[in-house]
Amino acid sequence: MIKYINTLSNNNAMSVSFFKNNKKGSESTNIIIMALFGVVIGVGVAYIFLEAGKAYATGEIFDRFYLARDMALLVDSVYAVPGNIMFTYKEDLGTNQFSIRDNFVTLNPTDENKKAAYNYVEDYQDLEVDFPPFQNIFILKQGQEIFFSDGQETFQNRLSCTPREMDINSIVVEISDELSVSMGSTQIVEEEYLIGVVDLLESALERKNPSFILPRYSASDKKYEEMRRDLENYDFGLSLHFGENEDFYENEIIAYINNDPDSRDFACHILSQLMNRGLDITSTRIKILDGSRLNEDNEKYVLSTRKNMIYFELGNIYSDRETNLFFRQSDVASAIADAVDHLRPRTSLEEENE
């Protein structure tokens, strides 16, 4: 027992001596810590100087301020344009992120060290746009609205939707096929949908103009010929279909037209009306028929008919994307009817009432 106590007291003596040594050593430890801290701070400051110098020398920092101001001026200028405009922003954005919202064009909004901002003046439309680095920027102003996109394709042919007057009192409508027992279930769904659209279109047009003529044909060979002859008697031709794209993931509403201004403007107004009903701008296209897109028969058919003809593809039934196929029939029908009404010339009395 005594031996054990001695051992303990020896241990205590050792620990006291250890702490004494440690007290002396703590000063040198402090110095080492301070020296290390100094090295870290020194390296940090040197890095900051180096980066700032590099940004200055390469002009990066100037580019950011330049780009922010340039884009802010551009947005203000686009607002001031009376008509429609499509603009391709050609400055190299490099690694900078772009954000246009809350009256500010901001570069790299999440990185305080690389942030640069300048304000523009919004109108009633709240812009909310974000672009990742290395993107092209395309700007479209149509009517009173401004759209931004990273691809010009989105806006192609949309600018031709110019205000004008067109007196359309009759439209001949063609839908793919008559329902028959030999059809597959997909085809039946498509055909029923299209028949529903034409039924609703008929009543919508009748409400606006009781004398409106809307004959319909099915795309059987025999009736194609009949329609082709008949089409000359009507102001316009509409051919309603579902997508025949080889890429089933594409699911846009596409208006194929011959290259004539009447069809282009009518198609453009129909698509605009669809956009008013919630169709996304990126989901619409107007394409000039060039012999490469549609299957041969359809293309030949549409091209061989008179010039005032629009071939509408209303989405793709196989698409996995949020589908336009079931874009409500009533919306498709009323969009077409409203486009007809929108283009109609007004009498001075109507103009006065409006």
Next chain:
Amino acid sequence: MNNLFSNKKGNTAEDTMHVILLFFALSITALLFILLISAEASDKHVIPEGVEEKILIQRLLSSPSCFTYRDNVNRVYPGIIDLSRFNENVLQDCFNNLENAFAFGIDLKVDFGDRTERIQLNTTNWVKYEVSDYSPIINVLVKDSEQYEYRRGELQIKVQRKR
């Protein structure tokens, strides 16, 4: 340095203070350096005076969101003021949230032949007794929607910079 790293009792606290002050001074210098470079970069690309104001005034005269006359098919007629749209609500639609940029005071005189009428509009951030930085007078046509006639008009647009 000898003093800084001396092991003499009593000097340690003082030395620590020196080192902290040195680090603090270094950090402040680095920050100032960054701020100076940013400020210089910001001043390097100055938009020429009057350009922004001119663009915004152009919006007043040309944009379909502003006072510009539009016909029944929404065709816009730049330079023609629609009298029925010349009001505070349209001005608000045209310039939403000008707070930190510019203030506008707009004065339209319309010649009705037998009389001249004057309509004044201001944006909400307009300060009445502050001097305008820019105030062009523009001759315009005014579409009188009640009479279906065009009148001669004179538009003075006063701009105050708020930046």
